Amino acid sequence: MTEHVETQGISGEHYNFAYLDEQTKRMIRRAILKGIAIPGYQVPFAAREMPMPYGWGTGGVQVTAAVIGKDDCLKMIDQGSDDTTNAVALRNFFVETTGVDTTTKTKDASIIQTRHRIPEDTLTKDQVLVYQVPIPEPLRFLEPRETETRKMHALEEYGLMHVKLYEDIAKFGHIATAYAYPVMVQDRYVMDPSPTPKFDNPKMDQMERSSCLEQAAKSASMPSRHTPRW
Amino acid sequence: MSLPIQSTEDLPLLQVSNTTKLYGGRIGCKDVSFDLYPGEVLAIVGESGSGKTTLLNCLATRLTPTSGSVNYRNRMGQMRNLYEMSEAERRMLMRTDWGFVHQHPADGLRMTVSAGANVGERLMAVGARHYGNIRDTATDWLGRVEIAEDRIDDDPRAFSGGMRQRLQIARNLVTGPRLVFMDEPTGGLDVSVQARLLDLLRGLVADLGLSVIIVTHDLAVARLLSHRILVMRHGHVIESGLTDQVLDDPQESYTQLLVSSILQP
Numbered sequence: 396m397t398e399h400v401e402t403q404g405i406s407g408e409h410y411n412f413a414y415l416d417e418q419t420k421r422m423i424r425r426a427i428l429k430g431i432a433i434p435g436y437q438v439p440f441a442a443r444e445m446p447m448p449y450g451w452g453t454g455g456v457q458v459t460a461a462v463i464g465k466d467d468c469l470k471m472i473d474q475g476s477d478d479t480t481n482a483v484a485l486r487n488f489f490v491e492t493t494g495v496d497t498t499t500k501t502k503d504a505s506i507i508q509t510r511h512r513i514p515e516d517t518l519t520k521d522q523v524l525v526y527q528v529p530i531p532e533p534l535r536f537l538e539p540r541e542t543e544t545r546k547m548h549a550l551e552e553y554g555l556m557h558v559k560l561y562e563d564i565a566k567f568g569h570i571a572t573a574y575a576y577p578v579m580v581q582d583r584y585v586m587d588p589s590p591t592p593k594f595d596n597p598k599m600d601q602m603e604r605s606s607c608l609e610q611a612a613k614s615a616s617m618p619s620r621h622t623p624r625w
Numbered sequence: 626m627s628l629p630i631q632s633t634e635d636l637p638l639l640q641v642s643n644t645t646k647l648y649g650g651r652i653g654c655k656d657v658s659f660d661l662y663p664g665e666v667l668a669i670v671g672e673s674g675s676g677k678t679t680l681l682n683c684l685a686t687r688l689t690p691t692s693g694s695v696n697y698r699n700r701m702g703q704m705r706n707l708y709e710m711s712e713a714e715r716r717m718l719m720r721t722d723w724g725f726v727h728q729h730p731a732d733g734l735r736m737t738v739s740a741g742a743n744v745g746e747r748l749m750a751v752g753a754r755h756y757g758n759i760r761d762t763a764t765d766w767l768g769r770v771e772i773a774e775d776r777i778d779d780d781p782r783a784f785s786g787g788m789r790q791r792l793q794i795a796r797n798l799v800t801g802p803r804l805v806f807m808d809e810p811t812g813g814l815d816v817s818v819q820a821r822l823l824d825l826l827r828g829l830v831a832d833l834g835l836s837v838i839i840v841t842h843d844l845a846v847a848r849l850l851s852h853r854i855l856v857m858r859h860g861h862v863i864e865s866g867l868t869d870q871v872l873d874d875p876q877e878s879y880t881q882l883l884v885s886s887i888l889q890p
Contacts, residue, residue, distance in 0.1 A: 537735065550713045554720075554750030558735070561742045561749065564756050565778050 404491035413460035414492040419443055423461035435580025436548070437531055452485055452510065455527035459508045462523060463489065468496045470504035473527075475512035511574075511590050513598045526588065533577040533587035553585050636698060638663050638804060638836050639684070644693035646679050652860035653679035656693070659855065659865065663803070666830060666837040668851035668868065670844060670883070676860035677840040678808055684838060685725055685806045686715050700803075720750045724797030724805040728812045730789035733796070734781045740767065740792055741777040747800045766795040770825060787818035791825065798829065807839040811846055823849050844887055848872055856880050 402410050411417070426440040445453040452473070463469065469489055473482035477499040485508065486497050498504050501516040510527040518524065534544045537555050547555070556577055563570045575589030576596055588596065637660035646653035654676035661667055669677045682688035684695055686707050695707045700722065707715065719725070727733040734743050744763040745753070753759050764774055770791040772784075781789050790810060797805060810826070811819045827850060830837055841847055847854055847868060854871045856864040856879070864877045875881045 537738070546712070550716060552716065552750065554746065554752075557749040557754065558738055558742045558746050561745055561756065561759060562738050565739055565741055565760075 402492055402494055404494075406491065408491075410492045412465075412493055413463050413489070414445075415443060415457060415460045419457075420461040423457055427458070427461065433584075435578075435584030435586050437584075437586065447484070447488075450529065451481060452508075452527045455508050455510070455525050456485060456488065458525050459489070459506060460492075462525075463493055463495060463506055465493070465495065467505045468498050468503055470498050470501065470507045472507065472509040472512060472514075474510065481510075511592065513591065513595045526591065528587070528589055530575070530589050531587055533575075533585050535587075548584060551583070553579075556585055635662075636702075637661060638665075638698050639838075640694075640696040640704065641684065642694050642696075644680065644683050644690045644695060646676075646683050646688060647691045652676070654683065654857070654860045657855075657862050658693075659862075661804075661836055661838065663836055664834045665853065666835075666839065666851045668847035668854045669838065669840045669857060670842065670847050670854060671857035672842060672883070675857040677842075677857055679860075680857070681806055681808055681838065681840045685723070686719070687725075697804075720747050721800050722803050724802040726790075726793055726797055726805065726807040726810045728809040730781065730786070730793045733793045734789065736781050739778045739780060740772065740784070743781060743792060743796050744799050747796065751800060762799060766799050767792075769829070770795040771821075787814055787822060790814065790822060794826070794829070798833065798835075801833070802835070804836045804838070807837060809841055809843075810839065811841070811843065819846075826850060844872060844883065856883065 402412050404410060413420070415423075423440050426438045430436065430438045440457075442454060442457060445456055447453055447456070459469070469486065471477065471482045471486040471489075473479045473485070476482065477486075489495060490497060501507065501514040501518070505521065506523045506525065507514065507518075508525040508527065513524070532541075532544055534547060534555060537558060538544050538547065547553070559572070560570055563572060572593065574592045575587050576591075576593040577585050577587050578596055578599070579585050588599065591599075639661040641660070642658045644657045645655050647655075657680055659667070669680060671677050679688065683690040689708065696704045697707055697718070698704050699718075707718075710718075725733065735746065738746075741760060741763040744766050745759040748759050748762060753762075760777075764777060767774060767777060772788055772791055772795070776784070776788075781792055784792060794810075811822055814822060823846060829835070830850070837850070839846070839850060851868045854865065854868045855862050856871065856877065858879050864871060864875065864880045871880065872884055875884050
């Protein structure tokens with residue numbers, strides 16, 4: 396049996412530590428471990444209903460909840476900033492349900508959940524970066540069927556990805572994709588770090604830290620620590 | 626003693642034996658066998674529901690047959706059973722050696738990307754990466770199917786039915802396939818557009834020496850394009866032979882009925 400840790404929030408409500416029950420956290424941790432073992436592969440996990448709407452970071456919150464501990468220090472970024480409405484709301488959610496320390500300084504954080512930006516400071520191997528990714532499937536807009544995209548990943552059929560690049564050049568004269576720029580992990584799986592801007596992509600290469608890309612109800616896809624090549 | 630080396634030209638490209646597809650207790654197609662030779666155009670005719678499309682899908686690996694085998698001679702001259710190949714090999718065939726022209730162009734095209742990208746997709750799938758080369762090939766193929774060069778960056782959604790069908794044909798032929806499957810390629814087009822499309826197809830098939838398996842309920846299309854014909858009814862092949870022979874002198878009563886049902890203008 397897993398240990399249940401109860402937290403009393405500021406509002407006086409009682410929660411299991413980090414809101415999710417322990418079995419759910421274990422399920423998500425297993426998905427994360429699998430993702431680390433197969434860099435770039437999208438590992439599905441069963442998302443739970445969260446007290447916030449889809450598209451507001453429910454998947455990222457679940458990944459953070461699965462890895463956070465009492466001694467962690469959390470930094471929350473949305474739209475590249477700590478003080479946007481959603482960043483404040485999600486940070487307060489974890490304060491309420493875990494009681495952990497929070498920070499706005501990258502250096503002091505042990506877990507950073509982010510949407511859009513990757514911090515400018517070089518992260519260390521003790522830090523975890525959780526990305527909120529709305530659409531981790533780079534082939535989605537060209538091929539709507541999940542059964543088909545899974546097959547394409549399995550067989551390394553990435554010709555279609557180049558159709559998108561062709562379209563950009565034909566329509567705009569250059570590759571105009573400025574965010575959701577697909578990356579190839581270890582010469583094997585293509586994945587989409589949306590909505591991270593293209594200029595932040597190089598920061599993911601050869602990273603010291605471990606990072607988890609998620610999407611609610613869908614996947615944990617991880618360029619793991621020391622990813623040799625993107 | 627070794628056998629004299631035979632040219633693969635004389636050997637069948639596709640060997641179909643006892644292919645059967647059952648939908649539960651119902652028959653899709655039953656015990657269909659034939660050989661298809663390089664450069665040959667075979668028409669499969671029959672009324673709606675006779676199993677033509679089921680058979681075509683079984684041959685094109687889009688539907689797994691219940692029993693029987695389909696063997697294909699690859700470019701190395703080896704005969705391979707399609708259903709013993711790996712999925713990766715089958716899909717590789719689908720985008721290099723084979724083409725599939727759907728009745729509805731929207732099923733065979735990517736409607737949200739430009740005509741140029743539609744033609745270029747198969748090239749990119751087999752490794753082409755140079756934008757200029759891909760575009761030149763796409764322009765060339767649009768010309769060959771009579772689509773104006775300045776429409777290359779338009780979406781197929783902006784094309785008429787006939788243009789979409791021609792674009793679909795260009796998209797399939799760009800990698801120089803050896804075998805093309807067609808499912809009612811002229812269905813839903815008006816007669817003048819049909820005539821031009823058939824003329825175009827006949828020219829391309831002859832120029833490229835393609836083998837084609839074409840499914841149609843239109844006997845005029847079969848007569849114009851095909852060398853050989855299979856007549857299907859209730860999932861069985863009831864008559865087969867040279868197209869002119871079968872259509873001019875049908876032996877089976879059902880074939881006689883089909884032929885006599887053609888409207889005389």
